[in-house]
Structures are given as C-alpha cells and as structure tokens.
Amino acid sequence: MNAKEPAMKTNSFSNARITHALTSASPVTALVLGLLAAVAQNAPKTEGEAWTIPARAARKQNPIPTDENSLAQGKELFVAGCLPCHGPAGKGDGPVAGTLERNGVPVRPGDLSNAKLWEQTDGTLFWKISEGKSPMPSFQEAFSEEQRWQIVNFVRTLAPHERDKNQKAKFGDKQ
Numbered sequence: 001m002n003a004k005e006p007a008m009k010t011n012s013f014s015n016a017r018i019t020h021a022l023t024s025a026s027p028v029t030a031l032v033l034g035l036l037a038a039v040a041q042n043a044p045k046t047e048g049e050a051w052t053i054p055a056r057a058a059r060k061q062n063p064i065p066t067d068e069n070s071l072a073q074g075k076e077l078f079v080a081g082c083l084p085c086h087g088p089a090g091k092g093d094g095p096v097a098g099t100l101e102r103n104g105v106p107v108r109p110g111d112l113s114n115a116k117l118w119e120q121t122d123g124t125l126f127w128k129i130s131e132g133k134s135p136m137p138s139f140q141e142a143f144s145e146e147q148r149w150q151i152v153n154f155v156r157t158l159a160p161h162e163r164d165k166n167q168k169a170k171f172g173d174k175q
Helices: 004-024 027-042 068-081 115-119 122-131 145-158 162-171
Strands: none
Touching: 068 145, 115 145, 122 145
C-alpha cells in the first residue's frame, strides 16, 4: 500500500456514498444532490475569494487629507477595530485570526501589508470597512464616516507602494 492509496480509498468511499444516495433517491432529489456535489467541487475557495463591490463605491474619493493627524487617528482606530484580526502590521496574523470562519470554513484576514493593496481604490477600501464581509463586521455603526476614511489613510501605510519599491531599487535603502 503506497501513500496515495488511503486518499484514493477515502475519495472512492465518498464517491460511493454519493452514488448510493443518487441511485436510491427520487430523480429530482438525485438531480439536486448531483448539482450540489458539482457546485461544491467547483466552488471558489474562501482564501482569495473575490470581494466585489459596486463600481460607484470604488470611484468614491477620500475627502480626508493624508496628514499626520489623520494617520495618527487612523492608527488609533485600526488598533481598536482591525488589529485583533489583521495584526499590528496588517499581515492577517492578529490574535483572533486563527479562529475566524465563514460558513464553517476557516478563513484568514486579508494581508493589508501586501503591495497589491494599492490596486484597490480608496473608495473600495472604504466600502469594505463600512460594509464588512463575514467574518469581518461592518464598521459603519462603530466608526463615523470620517473615522473610516482615516482608517483607509492609515491602512495605506501598511503596504509598500510600487513606486516606493522602484525608488529603493534605483537608489538603495539609503533614503
């Protein structure tokens, strides 16, 4: 018996159970079970699952200037509301990150330190903070509109911007 055999037996066993359920059920029930099995196999994984937002929300401009005050306020709000899941550096490694689930499936918070964050507009980040997506709560009631924009400003500091990386590559880290 090689290492692959137990997995094959498990899959065969699962497939046998599905086949048995399909053959012993009514035609309508069999169709529903078959469709559910196909959908479950092709369903997107929660990790990296697309989080789409309305185009109008993505175009929304940040009315709060990125200055020392808004960054300080944003950091304070981030620590209070976002750090438990996203962690102090936004890497998705906060103290409760390992306990999060969506529909019974473990999920990890987004890595806000990833440079890909810059591919999202301020309006997109604002909408995500405002609306949430299980297990991330909506912060619309917890923080004012101004506070949510301040969080957007602070979150931007967690991810290196592509132009900053290019400057470091060109001039070195001696800036």
